Amino acid sequence: MKSLEEISTIELQRLKIQSQIDSKKAHLDRNKLGQFATPSLLAKDILEYAKSILPPNIEITFLDPAFGTGSFYSALLNTFDTSQIVEAVGYEIDLDYGQQAINLWADTPLEVHISDFTKATPPEPDTLKANLLICNPPYVRHHHIPPEIKSELKNKVKLAIGLNLSGLSGLYCYFLCISHKWMRENCLAGWLIPSEFMDVNYGRLLRKYLLDSVTLIHVHLFDPKDVQFEDALVSSAVVWFKNAKPSLDHKIKLTYGGSLKNPKNMKLVSNNDLRKINKWTSLFSRNYCNIPDDEQVKLGNFFTIKRGIATGANEFFILTSEKIDTYNIPAEFLVPILPNPRKLKTDEVEVDSTGYPDLIPKQFLLSCDLPEYVVKNNYPSLWNYLQVGIEKEINRRYLCRHRSPWYSQEKRPPAPFLCTYMGRKNKNSNKTFRFILNNSKSTASNVYLMLYPKPELDRLFKKEPNMVKQVWHALNEIVPETLVREGRVYGGELYKLEPKELASTPAEIILPLLNKKVFQTRIDDYSK
Secondary structure (H helix, E strand, C coil), X not given: CCCHHHHHHHXXXXXXXXXXXXXXXXXXXXXXXXXXXXXXHHHHHHHXXXXXXXXXXXXXXXXXXXCCCCHHHHHHHHHCCHHHEEEEEEECCCHHHHHHHHXXXXXXXXXXXXXXXXXXCCCCCHHHCEEEEEECCCCCCHHHCCHHHHHHHHHHHHHHHCCCCCCCCCHHHHHHHHHHHHEEEEEEEEEEEEHHHHCCHHHHXXXXXXXXXXXXXXXXXXXXXXXXXXXXCCCEEEEEEECCXXXXXXXXXXXXXXXXCCCCEEEEEEHHHHHCCCCHHHHHCCCCCCCCHHHCCEHHHCEEEEECECCCXXXXXXXXXXXXXXXXXXXXXXXXXXXCHHHCCCCEECECCCCCECCCCCEEEECCCCCHHHHHHHCHHHHHHHHHHHHCCHHHCHHHHCCCCCCCCCCCCCCCEEEECEECCCCCCCCCCCEEEECCCCECECCEEEEEECHHHHHHXXXXXXXXXXXXXXXXXXXXXXXXXXXXXXXXXXXEXXXXXXXXXXCHHHHHHCCCCCCCCCHHHHHC
C-alpha cells in the first residue's frame, strides 16, 4: 500500500494528466459527454464528511461509477487508514481517462473497469457490494442521449427501483438510480449532482426515490456564486443517503452555502414535510414561508404564459433592415421582433407611426409557411436567401428539420407583457428578471417569456386601457426573491424561469388594481 507521501505525489501527477487529457478534448465534446472532473479540495471535503458519518474503523468496500482519473479515490486514500480499505472499484467509459487511472493507482486495492457502468452487472451476493459509494456522475442532458440508449436506461431503472423516469432526465439521474443494485444494506452514498433535480418536473421520481426507497440523510446546496466546476455552468448539490428504509419520524438535514462541514445555513425537515414541497430549493432560503399552494393567487390565474419563438438559427432567421435590403426579402414574410434583452435598454417598448417598436436598429423575423415549389416559382429573392441557409446547413439543424417547411416559425402574436427567461442579479436594482411592457406589434424570441392576458383580464384591458400600465408596474413590484424561488439556479448565479414556474409565482399584488364592478369572474375561474 502507498504511503500518504506517495499518494500526494500521485495526486499531483493525476492533476497534471487530467489537465493534459482535458486540453486535448474539445470543450463542446466534453460538455456533451458530461466530463467535468471533481476538484481535489471538494473531493477531499466529501470524503472527510463521509468519514464523519461512517462508524470508526469500518472496513470499506468502495465504488465510484464514474471514476475519471480518480479524484474521489485519491481523497479516499488520503482520508481513511489504508488498512480499512478492503476493496475499491471504479468504472470509466473513456479509455483516455480510464487507462491513466489504471497506471496511476497500480499497487493499490483498486480495480478499474474501462466500460459503461450503466451496462455492467451488479455483484452478488450482498456482501460483495459497496458499503461506500461516492460519485460525480456525467452531467449529460437528455437531448444528448440517443433514443435507443435512453430506452435501455429507463428499463434498467425500472428493474432497479421500480420507477419509470421521465425521458427528460439527465444521465446523472439514471446513474444514481441504477446504482441502487450495487449497494449493500446500509451502504452510505454521496452524490455530487446538479441541484436542478430538486425543482424540475423530471426530478419528481428521483425525489420520490430519495424519500421512499432510501434514508435521505443530508442535502447540501452550494451557493450559486461558488461555482464548483470551472468549465461547467451548473449549480451543484451533494446528496447523502443510506441504503435503508427511512423511519417514520426521520428528519433530513438541509444545508446551504459554505462547505459540507461549515455551511452558512442549516435546517432540519421531516420526510413527510419534504414530500409536500414541489421545489426543494425553496427550503434553503432564510425567507421561505410555507403557504399552501391552494391559498395563493398566482400569475397563471391571470395570464397564459408561453416561451418566445425558438428559431433554431437566430443568425439566419432574425434580420436587420440592411440584410433585408441586401437580399430583397418580401415584406409579407417579415414579422417585427424584439432584440435580445441585453440590447433592449428600456423596460417599456414604445412604438413609431407604423406600430413597430421605436428602436434602432429594427429587427425582423423571417417566417414563411409556403411550400418550397411556391417560393421558388413566385418569390425568387426569398428562394435565393433560403439557398444561403441550405448551403450553411441551417435546414439540417434540429429545430429546422422538425418543421415543415424548415423555414416556417412558431406562431407567437405580440404579448403586452414580457419577462426575461434568464438573468443574473442586477447590482443596481437587485432584480434578476425584468418585466417589459410591449406597446408594439413585435413578437419575441425564446429569451423571453410572453404573458398573454386571459379572456376576462383581456376584456378589462380593452375597456380600461390605462390598466395595462398599472398591471405592468405591479408586476415589477413582485419581490425578486419570489421569482428566484420559483425558478432554478445555475452556476455563477445564473437564474432561469420556465413558463410553468413563472405561472406559479404568487400574484396577490395584482388583485387590488382590479375594478370589481368590471372584473366579476372569480379568481379560480382564471385557471380554466
